[in-house]
Amino acid sequence: MFDKLLPIDPEVAARIEALDLQFNKFGVDPYGIDKTDLKRFVSAFAWIYRFYFKVDVFGIKNVPSTGRGILVGNHSGGVAIDGAMVMGSMLLDAEPPRLPHAMIDKFIHEFPGASQLMSRTGQFTGNPDQAARLLRAERLILAFPEGARGTAKLAKDADSLVGFGTGFMRLALETKSPIVPFGFVGGGDALPTIANLKRLGRLLGVPYVPITKWGLLIPKPTRFQLLYGKPMTFEGTGHERDEAVESMVGQVKERIRGLIRQGRQLREKEISEEDLVL
Amino acid sequence: MKVLVTGISGMLGRITALKLLKHGYEVIGIDRRPWPEAPEAIALFQADIRKRPAEDVFRTHRPDAAIHMATVTHLVHKSPDRMRVNLYGTRAFIHHCHQYGVKQAVFAGRHTFYGAAADSPLYHTEDEPPISTHTFPELADLVAADLYAASALWRYPGIATAVLRIVYTLGPSKHGTLASFLKGPNVPLVMGFDPLFHFIHEDDAATAIVSALAHKLHGIYNVSGPTPVPLSTIVRAAGRRAIPVPESIFKLGVGRLGLPHLPAGAIDHLKYPIVVDSEAFRRATRYSYEFDERETINSFRTAR
Numbered sequence: 001m002f003d004k005l006l007p008i009d010p011e012v013a014a015r016i017e018a019l020d021l022q023f024n025k026f027g028v029d030p031y032g033i034d035k036t037d038l039k040r041f042v043s044a045f046a047w048i049y050r051f052y053f054k055v056d057v058f059g060i061k062n063v064p065s066t067g068r069g070i071l072v073g074n075h076s077g078g079v080a081i082d083g084a085m086v087m088g089s090m091l092l093d094a095e096p097p098r099l100p101h102a103m104i105d106k107f108i109h110e111f112p113g114a115s116q117l118m119s120r121t122g123q124f125t126g127n128p129d130q131a132a133r134l135l136r137a138e139r140l141i142l143a144f145p146e147g148a149r150g151t152a153k154l155a156k157d158a159d160s161l162v163g164f165g166t167g168f169m170r171l172a173l174e175t176k177s178p179i180v181p182f183g184f185v186g187g188g189d190a191l192p193t194i195a196n197l198k199r200l201g202r203l204l205g206v207p208y209v210p211i212t213k214w215g216l217l218i219p220k221p222t223r224f225q226l227l228y229g230k231p232m233t234f235e236g237t238g239h240e241r242d243e244a245v246e247s248m249v250g251q252v253k254e255r256i257r258g259l260i261r262q263g264r265q266l267r268e269k270e271i272s273e274e275d276l277v278l
Numbered sequence: 279m280k281v282l283v284t285g286i287s288g289m290l291g292r293i294t295a296l297k298l299l300k301h302g303y304e305v306i307g308i309d310r311r312p313w314p315e316a317p318e319a320i321a322l323f324q325a326d327i328r329k330r331p332a333e334d335v336f337r338t339h340r341p342d343a344a345i346h347m348a349t350v351t352h353l354v355h356k357s358p359d360r361m362r363v364n365l366y367g368t369r370a371f372i373h374h375c376h377q378y379g380v381k382q383a384v385f386a387g388r389h390t391f392y393g394a395a396a397d398s399p400l401y402h403t404e405d406e407p408p409i410s411t412h413t414f415p416e417l418a419d420l421v422a423a424d425l426y427a428a429s430a431l432w433r434y435p436g437i438a439t440a441v442l443r444i445v446y447t448l449g450p451s452k453h454g455t456l457a458s459f460l461k462g463p464n465v466p467l468v469m470g471f472d473p474l475f476h477f478i479h480e481d482d483a484a485t486a487i488v489s490a491l492a493h494k495l496h497g498i499y500n501v502s503g504p505t506p507v508p509l510s511t512i513v514r515a516a517g518r519r520a521i522p523v524p525e526s527i528f529k530l531g532v533g534r535l536g537l538p539h540l541p542a543g544a545i546d547h548l549k550y551p552i553v554v555d556s557e558a559f560r561r562a563t564r565y566s567y568e569f570d571e572r573e574t575i576n577s578f579r580t581a582r
Contacts, residue, residue, distance in 0.1 A: 025572040030505040032474045109396035112470020130399035
């Protein structure tokens, strides 16, 4: 798909080679990740990640460098720029690099191009069977328990949290995977949404169409803060009663709330890196 | 041990029959179609599995085991009769196995059972339900035949029944769903989609069927070979040119403009992957494939 259109950055190529993935004779891993497509795409994306946007990443050592894990954080902004930046930090900043599998909304795979891109880079429709399988294969999962409700937050609410699903917690319990909470700040500035058009969205096959301050859906260059907290582990089987799971989810949500607050304070220069409690 | 193969004149039927012979089984076969160059050691009966002459073969020859391969896809058989062949054929097969003392039955089914959709996970396990019979009605009778065959597991627990869901076969015979799709020099793909395709060398598929028999499997098993490969990669590796066509034009032009004759539902199979987990089969039979992904495609590409 990306044949010869995008140049490969040698530094990015080296990082992709360093990923802990098994590629077959066609350079494709068992989940359809194409080594060459990934190199081309991440090379182009690296420019966006490093120069168009700027991401201050804190606590990246809190993400396990091998083995299963679930990255759980907040949505901030009208589209999932946050997800892309988390991917960027794991691929371009983490040592060794890791490729998280984001559990994405079903509508994305219904779009031509998007489906192909997501399939070749290991991004699947969120599905408990799929997620559990990836975790058992010692992969890293990226989940936004706010779902589309989270990206639908308007700019004024960008740093708040809406209701969390509990699927990620049951998954963590069932597969005994650590949860790495993260807070992401700044999405509301990059893409300040003032309204979401739900009816137009339905016509186009997406949850909603965000309208920004400047009308267009083009984010402005922004500096983001991304804070990874210490991993959390929970004891259980994944088949507990809802109340029990919800209270565990509440603990994760509190941690994320704290990370967002500190990210906001960093952004406003009220605290410095030394003051962080991750 | 005497093994009866239904649908023996089909591509996979022939390869399986020859393999059985090589492993020392006595082989008899039923098919509506002839198999002119069949080895003499194989007793062939030209009959329809649903008709009395086929039952006579079971009655007279009393096979110890039977393999049911007499199911057809929409690609081979366009008429509504296909549904009858698949369902009544499977029913007759199971009935005869029970009636005439067959101790082992193998149903050679397809992995397309699971269906393709935007939200279906990779690596289906055997407990997953079929999800796309409503969008692909041409597949419904094969799904039903699979489920019907599996009902033998509880109806006749005395017969060791193996329901195999085998991924697409590919190889020098140039027969099968995937091979037909790759027939021409230009292969149309749905633009912007590139699903993983799970395939196995036809020889390995036959080995798997023989292996299910040898291990007296009782249950439902996915069968696959090497890890799946994106469709566009298969097309290129097969020496074909991939022509991405926007979905709307694809739908309009199916069967015309050089596009293949495909039912509308088949388009989902060109957009989304059907990939299966065959760990259970591997554990039960210690089966391993011989041809990897590249060798399999090459054997198809270089065949005359």
